[in-house]
Amino acid sequence: MAKNDKLYDLIIVGGGPIGIACALEAEKKALSYLILEKGTVVNSLYNYPTNMQFFSTSEKLELDEIPFISKEAKPSKQEALEYYRRIATSRRLNMKLFEKVEAVENACDVFQVTTTKSNHSARNIILATGFYDLPNLMNVPGEELHKVFHYYDDPHLYAFQKVAVVGASNSAVDAALEIYRKGGDVTMIVRGNEIGDRVKYWVKPDVENRIKEGSIKALFNAQIVKIEQDIIKIDQKGQEITLENDFVLALTGYRPNFKMLKSLGVKLEGKMKKPVYDSQTMETNVPGIYLAGVVCGGLETHKWFIENSRAHAALIAEHIANK
Template sequence: MSATILDVVIVGAGPIGIACALECEKNNVSYLVLEKGALTNSLFNYPLNMSFFSTSEKLEIDEIPFISSNAKPNRNDALEYYRRLVTSNKLKINLYEKVLSVKKIESVFLIASESESYHATNVIIATGFYDIPKLLNIPGENLPKVSHYYKEAHPYSLQNIIVVGASNSAVDAALEIWRKGGKVTMIVRGASIGERVKYWVKPDIENRIKEGSIKAYFNAEVSKIEESEVVIQTPEGEVIINNDYVLALTGYRPNFEFLIAMGIKLSKENMIPEYNNVTMESNVKGLYLAGVICGGTETHKWFIENSRIHARKILNDIVLKL
C-alpha cells in the first residue's frame, strides 16, 4: 500500500482524464492517473475506420495543436495525438490497473485497484461510458454470434448481418459491411435513421435503404435471436430473418454502480450525478466528475469538445483548497 498521500487520483485515461493530468502538471499538484485498459481505451476500441464529427481543433487539449491531414480526424489521428500529449509531457499514468473502489475515510480517499492501494485528498472520475452496452434483454443475446461492439467489416463479408440501432455506430457499421459484401438488415426502433447521425453519412444510409441495397425495418424490435435466424416484431407482425451475425449497436452507459458505491447521488429520471456546475465537485466533498460521466443516461450531451473545460474548472477549485 502506498504511504504517500497524493493531491489527486484521476480514474480514467481518456482525453478528459489526460486533460486533468495536464492541469495537475501545470499547477504542480501531485497526481496519478489509473486506467483499466489501454491509453484512451474507449478510442482504441472504436471501429478502425471511424471518423470524428468534430474537426481536429475542437478535440485539442490545453490548446496543444492537433494536426490532422483529414478535415475530420479519424481514430488513428486521435490515438496518435493523445499518445503524444502523454509521452511529451511525461504524464503519470498507470495503464491496465483497474480501480475497484473509492472510499472516503475522514478527509482522505482510499483508492483500491486490482494491484495496489493509494491515498489522495481529491479524486477525479473521468471514466466515460463506453464499457457497458445497453442490452436488448432478449433470448439469445448471449449467443457467440452477437456483439455489442463493431471493429471492422471484413469478418462479416458474404454473411447475413443484422445491425440493431440507428445511431452513428450502427449506421457506420451497416455501410461498411455492405461495401465489403455483407448482406445487411437494419432493425430500427424508431421511424427513421437517428437525427444525430453525421450529416455527411445520413444521406448515404438513407439512399442505400431507399434503393434496397440495405434492408431496414422501422418501428421494429428484435424479440429473439437463434443460431441461424432472428425474430423481429414489426408493425405488420412477426418477421423471421436468416442470420449469421447480430451487431446490437444500441448504445452504452456509464458505470452507475461504481458512482453509487462512492456515495454519489444520481437523479431518478436520467441518472445524472449530483455535482456543482462551477467546480464539477460532486455531493461527496473532494470527489469530482469530468467528461461524459456527468450526463447520466444522456450520453450525447457531453463529449470531448464541450467537456475539455472540466479539467480547468476542477483544478482551479482543488488548488484553492490546497
C-alpha cells in the same frame, strides 16, 4: 493511508482524453496526481471502430492548446490515438495502465483506492470514466450467443454474411454502410420510424439512399425478440418476422458505470440518472469527488464529449488548488 503509499492531491480514474486534460491542468496548479486506467492509453478510443472518423474537427479535440494536425478536417481514430499518446509521452504524465479501480473508500478525508494491482491514496478523486464500457443490452433470449456483438470493429469479418444491425445512431449507420460495401447482406432493425437525427450530416443521406434503393434493408418500428443460431425473430408493429441470420450487431448505445457512482455516494437524479454536481466546480454531492466528461450526463451520453467537456479539467484543478 496505505503503507509506503504516496498521498496524492488527486487521483484521476480514467486515462482518456478528458483524464489526460485533468492531468495537464493539475500540473499547471502544481498538484500531485495519478491517472489510473484499466486498459491502454485512451482505452475507449482504442476500442472504437477501425475506420471511425470523428464528428469534431481536429482543433476542437486539442488539449492545452497542443496542436492536433490531421490529414483531413475531421481526424481518424488512428490520428487521435497518436495525438493523445504523444501528449502522454512528451508530458511524461504520471499514469498507471492496465490497473483497474476496484474500490474507493473515504477514511478521514483521505480516499483509499484499491486497484487490481496496488493501493493508492488521495485527497480528491476525479471520475473521468466515460461510458463506452457498458453496452445497453436488448435483454432478449439468445443475446448471449457468440454471434451477437455489442461493439463493432472492422467490416471484413462480416463479408458475405447475413448481418442484423440494431440501432440507427452513428455507430449503427457506419457499421451498416461499411459492411454493405464489403459484401455483407445488411438488415437494419430500428426501434423508431427513421434514421436518428444526430447521425453525421455527411453520412445520413448515404444510408437513407442505400435503404431507398434496397442495397441495405431496414425494418422500422421494429425490435428483435429472440435470437437463435441461424435466425432472428423480430416484432414489427405486432407482426412477427423471421430472418435468416449469421451475426447480430446490437449497437444500441452505452452507459456510464452507475454502480461505481452509487458506491461512492454520488446521487443520481431522474430517469436519465444524471449525477449531482456543481457545474462551476464539477464537485459532486460527495466532497472531494469530481466528475469530468461524458459521465456527467448520465444516460444522456450525447450531451458531453471531448469538444465541450475539456473545460471540466480547468474548473476542477482551480477548485482543488483553492481549497
